[in-house]
Amino acid sequence: MKATVKINQLTYKKNLKTILADVSLDVSGDKIIGILGENGAGKTTLFRIISGVAKNYRGDVAINGKTSPADRKSLVSYSQSLGGFPENKRISQVANFHEQIYPDFDRDKYNQMIDFLSLDVTQRLAALSKGTKEKVIVALTLARKTSVYLLDEPFGGIDSMSRKKIINSIIQWKPTDSLMLISDHYVSEIASILDEIVVLKDHTVAIHKRADDVRQESGKSIEDYYESLYEEGAQK
Amino acid sequence: MTNMTRLIPTFLKERFKAVNRLIMLMLTAIVATAVVQLFTNGVSNWETSLTGDVSFWSGIAFFVIFIRLASFNEHIYVNDAFRLIPISDTKLYLSSYSASALAFLYYGVISAVLHGLVAFVTKGQLQVNFHIESSFFWSSAPVAVPMIIVFFFLGLLLVWMTISLIHLIMVSIAAFLPVGRQRLIRGVLYVVVSVVIIRVVMGLFQLYSQFVMTSGLQLNGTSVLLAFLSVIIVLILESAANVLLMKRFVETAL
Numbered sequence: 001m002k003a004t005v006k007i008n009q010l011t012y013k014k015n016l017k018t019i020l021a022d023v024s025l026d027v028s029g030d031k032i033i034g035i036l037g038e039n040g041a042g043k044t045t046l047f048r049i050i051s052g053v054a055k056n057y058r059g060d061v062a063i064n065g066k067t068s069p070a071d072r073k074s075l076v077s078y079s080q081s082l083g084g085f086p087e088n089k090r091i092s093q094v095a096n097f098h099e100q101i102y103p104d105f106d107r108d109k110y111n112q113m114i115d116f117l118s119l120d121v122t123q124r125l126a127a128l129s130k131g132t133k134e135k136v137i138v139a140l141t142l143a144r145k146t147s148v149y150l151l152d153e154p155f156g157g158i159d160s161m162s163r164k165k166i167i168n169s170i171i172q173w174k175p176t177d178s179l180m181l182i183s184d185h186y187v188s189e190i191a192s193i194l195d196e197i198v199v200l201k202d203h204t205v206a207i208h209k210r211a212d213d214v215r216q217e218s219g220k221s222i223e224d225y226y227e228s229l230y231e232e233g234a235q236k
Numbered sequence: 237m238t239n240m241t242r243l244i245p246t247f248l249k250e251r252f253k254a255v256n257r258l259i260m261l262m263l264t265a266i267v268a269t270a271v272v273q274l275f276t277n278g279v280s281n282w283e284t285s286l287t288g289d290v291s292f293w294s295g296i297a298f299f300v301i302f303i304r305l306a307s308f309n310e311h312i313y314v315n316d317a318f319r320l321i322p323i324s325d326t327k328l329y330l331s332s333y334s335a336s337a338l339a340f341l342y343y344g345v346i347s348a349v350l351h352g353l354v355a356f357v358t359k360g361q362l363q364v365n366f367h368i369e370s371s372f373f374w375s376s377a378p379v380a381v382p383m384i385i386v387f388f389f390l391g392l393l394l395v396w397m398t399i400s401l402i403h404l405i406m407v408s409i410a411a412f413l414p415v416g417r418q419r420l421i422r423g424v425l426y427v428v429v430s431v432v433i434i435r436v437v438m439g440l441f442q443l444y445s446q447f448v449m450t451s452g453l454q455l456n457g458t459s460v461l462l463a464f465l466s467v468i469i470v471l472i473l474e475s476a477a478n479v480l481l482m483k484r485f486v487e488t489a490l
Contacts, residue, residue: 015415044490053319053488056411069483074237074322083489084317100246101238101321 003064003147003179004028005050010059012045019045021203023059030176032193034211035183036226037200043183046200047150050181051078064147074104077144079137079151087126091119091136095143102144110143113173117165131162138166142173149180155189163189191222199229238323240331247308247335254304255339259346262297266290283358290354294347301343305336306396310403316488325482329475333393340392344385383460390467397474398437402430404478408485440470 010023020042027033035043048054049061052069060067063075085094099105114121117135128136134154141149151170155163171193174180182190197214199207206229211222218225266289273285312318312332321328406426413421 014411015413015418017415048487051320053316055483055487056485070237070322070324073320078316078320080316080320082317084311084315097246097317101243103238103242 002028003030003177004062005148005179005181006060006062007046007050008060010046010049010057010061012042012049012054012057014045018203020049020057020200023200023204025198025205025208027179027181027196027198029195030178031195032170032174032180032182033196033198034187034190034194034222035181035198035200036185036187037183038185038230041185041200042203043185043200044152047078047152047181047183050148051076051150053078075146076148076150077141077146079141079154082125082133082137085125087124089125090121091123091125091128092121094125094136095121095140098140098143104145106143106145109173110139113139113142113169116169116172130156131158134158135162135166135169138169142169145175147178149174149178151180151182153184154182155184155186167193187223187226194222197222197226199226201229238321240323240327240334243321243323243328243331244334244338247312247331248338251305251308251335251339252342254308255301255343258297258301258304259343262293265293265296269293287354287358290350294350297343298347301340302392302395305339306399309333309336309396309400313400313404313482313486314407314489319488326479329479329482333396336396337389337393341389387464387467390464390471393471394437394467394474397471397478398433400478401474401481402426402433404481404486405429405433407487408481411485411487437470437474441466 005025005027007023007025010020012020023046035046037043045054049057050063050072052072061072063072066072066075082094095110099107117139119132119135119139138151138154141151154166167190184190194211196210197207198205214222214225220228269289270286273289274282277285309332312328318328406422406429409425410418410422
């Protein structure tokens with residue numbers, strides 16, 4: 001079955017501030033889609049709504065036609081921050097927890113990724129650098145067999161070697177029939193692997209285009225095109 | 237989808253670890269206190285001292301374990317690690333409480349065994365206590381003891397669920413407050429919501445006791461059954477409110 005994410009007229013407010021306003025988005029297939037936008041554009045909120053942890057929004061969200069949060073949670077693997085685990089937990093204990101609670105967790109795939117990313121599973125969460133933590137999060141997220149993967153800023157504040165490792169693991173371990181949404185504001189990191197881009201600006205979807213169309217129509221790289229959107233906004 | 241039979245053992249594992257750690261601390265404290273008292277007071281009164289030590293430290297452990305398990309319950313509502321589990325909010329809620337109740341039951345069994353052992357070792361104390369109250373004890377124990385245990389557990393759940401209700405109402409309200417001065421407003425609201433919830437729960441029990449008084453019921457089978465029923469109704473109402481808040485408003489912390 002082709003993976004689909006359909007969002008219709010989604011509006012979300014928190015603490016009397018509008019985060020997302022009238023967002024509609026329809027993405028499907030086995031693509032990698034970049035959700036781009038500056039800090040505070042609503043990328044994380046969008047992912048949290050899709051994955052079923054954010055509440056109190058207006059509009060419709062469906063994954064493969066399923067709208068209930070429990071169904072969506074079973075169809076989505078979301079890169080959570082590991083903040084819910086005590087800092088003294090070891091990587092292996094966090095993986096064991098995931099294996100116990102997610103019926104779709106693939107232990108073999110996880111072990112392969114751990115080897116590929118050169119992670120020491122006996123390390124405690126408190127001892128992990130930002131880059132190592134991101135690698136653990138990516139391994140845990142991709143180890144589930146789901147229709148949709150949501151990677152929320154997987155390259156934030158980490159060194160170039162770790163970034164390359166994470167991008168390579170995404171290419172290598174993304175299931176062929178799954179849809180992947182990656183959010184970031186450093187476009188250059190992920191531009192080469194994107195099939196489509198969605199730019200969030202002014203609380204809504206400003207652009208949704210195929211990456212190749214962007215390059216052809218604008219004659220610019222994805223990164224330059226994305227930056228030009230903000231420059232235009234600043235000039236207005 | 238994750239099912240409850242998979243989730244409860246996972247939740248239990250963490251809770252058992254925490255309870256075991258506290259039981260070890262309790263045993264260490266009992267032994268240390270008993271040794272110190274043996275050296276300071278001599279061997280003459282050691283039975284009385286030991287019984288007192290066990291009661292004191294198991295009481296402290298009871299309180300700490302109660303708080304620790306309550307914090308496990310509350311942690312689940314606001315963390316991605318748990319709220320992302322593909323299961324309905326109702327089942328997540330019930331799994332958490334089942335695991336906490338089982339962990340507390342486990343502590344209850346360990347504590348009962350410990351008290352039994354001490355009673356066995358300090359044989360004289362046990363005989364005196366039983367001699368005084370034997371006639372009442374042997375006639376009512378088969379019915380009274382299980383009833384007290386069940387009532388105790390219902391009370392335990394009631395306090396935990398009331399704590400959850402206050403917590404979930406506060407998390408829900410916080411999403412609608414302005415960003416500035418959140419701490420001050422939340423502080424005031426915590427006090428107001430706590431007082432209101434506790435008064436509502438107390439009011440429900442007052443209504444029940446008034447009903448018992450006016451209907452002229454004494455402490456017999458019917459009134460005991462009604463007491464159980466009233467606690468269960470409050471538990472169901474609180475649980476329904478908690479699950480509704482989880483479904484509609486309660487989000488995880490970023």
